[in-house]
Amino acid sequence: MKNSKIYLSPPHMSGNERDLIKEAFETNWIAPLGPHVDAFEREVASFVGKKAAVAVVSGTAAIHLSLALLDIKSGDKVFCSSLTFVASANPILYQGAEPVFIDSEPDTWNMSPQALERAMEEYYLQNNLPKAVIVVNLYGQSAKMDEIIEICDRFEVPIVEDAAESFGSTFKGKPSGSFGKYGVFSFNGNKIITTSGGGMLVSDDEEAIERARFLATQARDQASHYQHSQMGYNYRMSNILAGLGIAQLQVLELRVAARRKIFNRYQKELGALPGVTFMPELEQTKTNRWLSTLTIDEELTSVSVKQILTHLEKNYIEARQVWKPLHLQPLFEGNKYFPHSIEESISDNLFDTGICLPSGSSLTEDDQTRVIEQFKEALQNAVVNQVVL
Ligand SMILES: *Cc1c(COP(=O)(O)O)cnc(C)c1O
Numbered sequence: 038m039k040n041s042k043i044y045l046s047p048p049h050m051s052g053n054e055r056d057l058i059k060e061a062f063e064t065n066w067i068a069p070l071g072p073h074v075d076a077f078e079r080e081v082a083s084f085v086g087k088k089a090a091v092a093v094v095s096g097t098a099a100i101h102l103s104l105a106l107l108d109i110k111s112g113d114k115v116f117c118s119s120l121t122f123v124a125s126a127n128p129i130l131y132q133g134a135e136p137v138f139i140d141s142e143p144d145t146w147n148m149s150p151q152a153l154e155r156a157m158e159e160y161y162l163q164n165n166l167p168k169a170v171i172v173v174n175l176y177g178q179s180a181k182m183d184e185i186i187e188i189c190d191r192f193e194v195p196i197v198e199d200a201a202e203s204f205g206s207t208f209k210g211k212p213s214g215s216f217g218k219y220g221v222f223s224f225n226g227n228k229i230i231t232t233s234g235g236g237m238l239v240s241d242d243e244e245a246i247e248r249a250r251f252l253a254t255q256a257r258d259q260a261s262h263y264q265h266s267q268m269g270y271n272y273r274m275s276n277i278l279a280g281l282g283i284a285q286l287q288v289l290e291l292r293v294a295a296r297r298k299i300f301n302r303y304q305k306e307l308g309a310l311p312g313v314t315f316m317p318e319l320e321q322t323k324t325n326r327w328l329s330t331l332t333i334d335e336e337l338t339s340v341s342v343k344q345i346l347t348h349l350e351k352n353y354i355e356a357r358q359v360w361k362p363l364h365l366q367p368l369f370e371g372n373k374y375f376p377h378s379i380e381e382s383i384s385d386n387l388f389d390t391g392i393c394l395p396s397g398s399s400l401t402e403d404d405q406t407r408v409i410e411q412f413k414e415a416l417q418n419a420v421v422n423q424v425v426l
Pocket residue numbers: 094095096097098121122124125173199201202222223224225234235236
């Protein structure tokens with residue numbers, strides 16, 4: 038189907054989801070919680086090698102709970118990767134705290150250890166260290182965890198690992214999302230596996246996860262009546278959606294393999310074009326290639342990111358720019374930002390030159406061919422235009 042729309046990252050069901058949802062119906066475990074939720078939490082915790090997990094309504098809710106557990110409040114600072122989706126930082130605002138943004142480095146596109154170190158030193162001298170660092174693993178690629186953990190340990194600041202995009206990825210053989218005090222996953226519709234909407238908070242601190250579960254269930258005290266002594270949230274995942282999650286988790290490794298295969302094909306067929314560079318993969322890491330992402334050098338391609346996206350759009354192909362860095366968002370105007378070096382902001386550059394191609398694990402080879410051909414055509418159009426001019 039030549040003109041059917043190709044989406045960036047649509048949900049990809051395995052077929053087994055129906056059985057689990059049916060089971061929930063047949064046992065009438067529809068309403069909040071139930072055996073699927075318990076099983077899904079256990080299975081995710083075990084998959085990433087953590088002692089405990091709590092399933093919640095979204096990745097954003099999981100980040101929010103992690104900040105609540107760290108007792109982050111008004112007046113506190115929280116460091117956060119700048120090149121990410123706004124959901125990484127919104128929970129900092131929910132707590133009334135102040136985000137400070139840290140640039141990327143070129144090898145992983147993730148938090149720059151040297152910028153992080155500069156920021157830590159500056160705030161240390163002011164006796165104003167952050168209460169947490171939110172480290173994002175962009176498009177599936179793990180950040181430079183060794184360096185980041187060393188710096189955070191030195192200044193005794195806990196890490197929240199935002200692994201919303203990197204479920205199934207590894208760093209030196211260890212699962213992404215298992216490195217911080219808290220790890221966060223998202224099962225939103227566009228992520229590598231989905232519960233249509235959902236998230237998970239994991240940790241080795243079982244007591245903390247128990248407390249997260251309490252906060253996420255309206256902070257209801259142990260009593261025969263409804264008794265509350267603290268503010269809580271309604272954040273728990275429903276038993277039906279957890280059923281989806283269990284079935285999706287069974288195919289996670291297949292989904293990673295499929296996305297990696299798509300990336301490799303794009304790279305093979307487009308990576309040699311002048312001015313086209315694919316997102317790197319750091320040595321000793323394995324990215325799930327959640328989104329196949331590349332940058333262009335406009336001087337060599339003679340065509341802009343916007344022109345390429347417009348061409349793809351006209352041909353019913355959904356592609357996107359790389360995340361707009363949070364330090365450039367109107368929402369965070371006035372928040373402090375630490376670039377990779379004094380001369381260079383890496384995330385600004387990635388935003389200006391980056392493109393995410395359709396990457397869903399269900400993308401057929403024919404559709405991949407369509408994307409490849411239209412991407413090439415977008416570049417050729419530029420050459421034709423130049424000749425006409
Ligand atoms: C998707 C995403 C989130 C938020 O997850 P939701 O489940 O949509 O709330 C957080 N951080 C990053 C980096 C994401 O890509």
